Amino acid sequence: MAAMTEAAVPLQQRQSVRVDLARTSVRELNAALHAGDVAQRADHWLVRHPQGKHSIAVGLDAEIEVEIDGHVGYYCAGMNQRATVTVNGNAGTGLAENMMSGTVRVKGSASQSAGATAHGGLLVIEGDASARCGISMKGVDIVVGGSVGHMSAFMGQAGRLVVCGDAGEALGDSLYEARIYLQGSVKSLGADCIEKPLRDEHLAELTDLLARAGISADPRAFRRYGSARQLYSFHVDNAY
Amino acid sequence: MCGIVGLHLREPELHPRLGELLTGMLGQVVERGPDSAGVAVYGDPRLSPPGTTTVSLLPRGAAAEEIATATQALLSQTVSFVDGGQTVVLSAAVADDELVDAVRRAAPDSLVIGHGADMAVLKGVGSPLALAASFDLASAQGWQGVAHTRMATESAVTPEGSHPFSVGSGQCLVHNGSFANHATIRRELRAEGVPFDSENDSEVGARFVAHHLAQGADLEKSLRLLCERFDGFYTLLVSTRDSFAVVRDAIACKPAIVAETPQWVAMASEYRALAGLPGVESARIFEPEPEVVYAWQR
Secondary structure, eight states: OHHHHHHHSOGGGSOEEEEETTTSOHHHHHHHHHSTTHHHHOSEEEEEOOTTOSSTTOSOBSSOEEEEESOBOTTTTTTOBSOEEEESSOBOTTTTTTOOSSEEEESSOBOSSTTTTOOSSEEEESSOBOTTTTTTOEEEEEEESSOBOTTTTTTOOEEEEEESSOBOSSBTTTOOSOEEEESSOBSOBOTTEEEEOOOHHHHHHHHHHHHHHTOOOOGGGOEEEEEOOOSSSOOGGGOO | OOEEEEEEEOOGGGGGGHHHHHHHHHHTTGGGOOSEEEEEEESOTTTSOTTSEEEEEEOTTOOHHHHHHHHHHHHTSOOEEEEETTEEEEEESSOHHHHHHHHHHHOTTSEEEEEEETEEEEEEESOHHHHHHHTTGGGOOSSEEEEEEEOOSSSOSSSTTSSOBOOSTTOEEEEEEEESSHHHHHHHHHHTTOOOSOSOHHHHHHHHHHHHHHTTOOHHHHHHHHHHHOOEEEEEEEEOSSEEEEEEOSSOOSOOEEEEOSSEEEEESSGGGTTTSTTGGGSEEEOOOTTOOEEEEO
């Protein structure tokens, strides 16, 4: 989380670099962020004028903060490891796809497939997420301040999806072991997704996730959904 | 992939900038479909002079001036023309059908790719930005424009297969995606007497919409009927002289983003195409919900 880094190193002592994408290419920015000594050179990178460009801050593997001032295009912060990426705007398709660790935060809304196949780390979307949020998630924690679109957490294997607003159709379709916490209403549950009791350990887990995401909501107002595990074994009714 | 952009201007002061803004938008979706491109411009006095109807065609080897002269001889009316490279645009102060008929007789090998009052369609094969330059798109004016960059998946890379598909008076359709059951629907429409110009799946969508509009349905109703009948993936932008509409299929995996301000409504495949529009910072930006028809009227 940004707060921890700021507590350890006061802001005025941090090395900060500004990159203007109106003048610098995304390729140059990413090359600089991939350099082996990136954390020594600067632990805070401010990216201006992203203008919806694709693949900004992908493949990071260092404990740095990257702040992007504006809307980003496809695959922002994909494959992230260790870095904290903040988008002061909306994000396009495939945000934080296949993230391994670190934190990605979007202050606006995200398009479809946010956090797809991500293995770890925390993805926070303060606005809404579109269709297929957390599709095939494999261990990531995703907290959405608003609503999510249809087929969210489709084939989710591990990790937690927290939705403070509503969910679209077929939530958790063909879910494996990912857990879903939803505060609002759901249009429909997908195949094999069922509501499950919200026990004390889930309240504790949800409280922690909301706190880490910096989103204030009452954990007791949420419901929990998960896999009924009926698709795991062959069952003739599941065949064509 | 394919790239879609469209701009519906509410503020008349922006009308002189339509072509410039649309060219900027088109440039941002070139990577989505580099094999061909097309545009439709509504309200440009150079491409579609006021008081006339306009026919856009692929001349297929015939010279623009020859076609105009031959059409003029058939009509006994002045026919003006714009040579837009792979496309020719002809205008005359006669009824829509009359001009289409005369052009077809004057240049039987040519293909009509659009007709109507206040609307011109320009399309072709090749680099989208080179095509935009050959259309002189940057200097176009008007109240509405749509553009498309194509990545051909369902049919050959030909000028006939380029978008927009404009098969009814003043109507246009551009498509990102693919229709799975287009052959079946094409067969059904042919049985009802609907002609086709290409093997392109998107043309079937355009013919279907035009067919229902001709039967009295409005644009919203036609697009709802399309959602019921067509399988596959689609983001569609459909325009008429006074409407601008967007619809996506139930799966909604093809991208679409809409931005709306009091001055304009814009739609594109990606936000980057909207980033250069005036006042986009304060626009209401949203993604269309699956199978919901969004329509704006002039």
